[in-house]
Amino acid sequence: MTLKISKQLAPVKPVVNCFGYGNKADSVTIHQTGNTNKGANAKMHAKLQSRVYGASWHWQVDDVEAIQSFEHKVSCYHASDGRGPGNLNSIAIEGCINVDGDYVKTVHNMAELAAKVLKEIGKDTNRLFQHNDFDTKYHKNCPAQIRAGKDGIGWALFVQMVKDNMKGSVVAESAKPPIAKTIDQLANEVIAGKHGSGDVRKKALGSQFVAVQARVNQLIGAKPVNKPLAPAPVKKKYSLPNGVYRVSNPMRHGNDVLQIQLALSSIYFYPNKGAKNNGCDSWYGFDTANAVxxxxxxxxxxxxxxxxxxxxxxxxxxVNK
Incomplete structure (x- = not known):
């Protein structure tokens, strides 16, 4: 394995940030953070979870490293299916999409980590899922960039990358010759006409074919070659108000506040998770301020x-894109 891996375990607080212990760990679920801000890398998301965040996931991965926040026996809040098989029994991997990171490298690291975890739990890629597979209520478009085939890497290609890692067809760092060419070097050679095309290219590049082809697609701006997924259902729109809302006496109340609460809840920032309507009560109180x-x-x-x-x-x- 070439991926740098570390642990920064977050507090396990049932009801607050997870369901507690008891995860059967029978599958792996792939997510992407949705956070493109600079610096929104694995370290940032690990720190976020360490401060006890309202959602939770086992791993966060960027173009440099993978950091584990929860042991696999913890059932995290990540799959949008309540006490369903996603939250209770799947291991969550979040891929970072910060604009100052190398997106393609991040996806390759995600595939490497997914292969590692699947091998550890004794499962194959038939137990590799998207977040979207479990969210039957909102059909969350996650992992959004992979589902859209960003930089030529769609879901089918991602699964193949995981399979290649599981088969050991991706050369381990210790086994690589000291003068081995980088993915970028090979990709530039392909663009220059070297290594042929089709099956000839596959044979020439061997175990590095998937990684090199994805980098070629990124460099030349090629569209994904795998069959595009059906578009996700149109998301519910929220009429978000203008103005400034804060806790006051008397508290602000009305449909405008409800729209804020519903919009936040749609992306899992619940005012009061587990309460009636998860705390969406039209009052801008301390719970809503905390969600904000x-x-x-x-x-x-x-x-x-x-x-x-x-x-x-x-x-x-x-919420309204």
Whole structure:
């Protein structure tokens, strides 16, 4: 394995950030964070979970490393299926999509980690799922970039990358000759006409074919070659209000507040998870302010619990796109 792996375990707080222990670990679920901000890498997301976040996942991966936040025996809040098989029995891997990272490298690291975990739990890629597979209520478009075939890597190709890693067809770092060519070097050679095409190229590049072809697609801006997935259902739109909302006396109340609460809940920032309607009660109280603050913290905004223009703009760009 060439991927740098470390642990930064977050507190296990049942009801607050997870279901507790008892995960059967019979599958792996792939996510992508949705956070393109600079610095939104694996370290940032690991720190977020260490502070006890309202959602949870076992691993976060970027172009440099993979950091584990929860042992696999913990059932995390990640699959949007309540006490279903995703949350209770699957291991979650979140891939970072920060703009200052190498997206293709991150996806390759995700595939390497997924292969490692599947081998550890004794499963094959038939137990490799997308977040979308479990979210039968909202049909969340996740992992969004892979589902869209960004940089030529769609779901079918990603699964093949995992299979290649599981078969050991990706050469281990210790086994590589010291003068082995990099993926970028081989990709540039392909673009220059070397290594042929089709089966000839596959034979010439061997175990590195998938990685090199994905890099070629990225460099030349090729569209994904795998069959595109059906478009996700149109997301529910939220009429987010303008103005500034904060905890006040008397508290603000009305449909405008409800729209804020529903929009936040649609991306798992619940005012009061587990309460009636998960705390969506049309009142801008401390629970709603806390949900706003968690959202702001996740997306690099001033985390003060006050819903204002910057928060409204960011929230709208996520839930109403």
């Amino acid at each position: 603050k968690r959202f702001q913290l996740m997306y690099g905004l001033v985390a003060d619990g006050v819903y204002g223009p910057a928060t409204a703009k960011k929230l709208d760009s996520i």
